[in-house]
Amino acid sequence: MPSVLFYLFSAIMLGFGILVVALRNPVSSALSLAMSFLGLAALFVSLGAFFIGVIQVLVYAGAVMVLFLFIIMLLDIQAEQRRKLNLPAVIGGSFLVLVFALQLATVLGSFPEGHRLLNAVPLSPETALAARQAAGTVHASIDQDLAAGKLPDVKLIGETLFTRYHFHLQIIGVLLLVATVGVIVISRREDKTAAPSEPAAPAPSQP
Amino acid sequence: MITLNDYLLVSGLLFAIGLAGVVLRRNLIIIFMCLEMMLSAANLSLVAFSRFNPSNGLPDYNGQMMVFLIITVAAAEVAVGLAIIIALFRARRTVHVDDLDAMKH
Incomplete structure (x- = not known):
């Protein structure tokens, strides 16, 4: 690039x-x-x-x-827009960001690994293909792409996700399920009699 | 030409902007957006390290798996967080953090 x-x-x-x-x-x-x-x-x-x-x-x-x-x-x-900024937060926030940026510059300056160019670490599908064949992992579709000199990114991600990270994938699935149930529970109206007094949610009034 | 440090610097700056937003802004929804920005900044670092440390001629896909998991967790977090904000707005009629000081007193 x-x-x-x-x-x-x-x-x-x-x-x-x-x-x-x-x-x-x-x-x-x-x-x-x-x-x-x-x-x-x-x-x-x-x-x-x-x-x-x-x-x-x-x-x-x-x-x-x-x-x-x-x-x-x-x-x-x-209606929230009319408030003025409170000064301690502005000063504190700017100071925090300044310290962070300074620290970042110092760390990056003393990080020799970081001076490598993107071109200096080329991807080589041939090496990958040889390594895969040596390790005995055969996946025809991926191997064809690698032999053609392409980077089959999605296929490799899928392979990694469903072999080495299959347990994590299941955990994530459970997490999403729990989050979905949690959202429904949290956003449900507690008191059904109080519902008519809610002025919530007219159609968006701004263009 | 572009080095690893360039990507890390950009990622760090995005994180700093998000941090500034979390500290400066008083609107709960904006604070939440800035949190998302900080998560994405971390993702950029992970992908950059994955690309610049290839294993067997391919990017290190362990790093990209981490990014995938982070994006998924962030999506779940957004859903739950916005539901909490909605519940809070129903109870208090505000999303301004200065008005939400019940736990201080």
């Missing part, structure tokens, strides 16, 4: 990230966050992690941000 694209997508990611914090309207913040995640997905693709990039777009920029926008419009929290 040319350097220009790296800088472009980094700028998109960081610029819209700053807008998330800076903008006063929650809807603008949410849309900026979606753009920031799109930039991040492009960086994933630049690292050869195609599957993770697609998942980032589908799950984060798609599902999660739509959920955020839905909740923001459901709650209709426009």
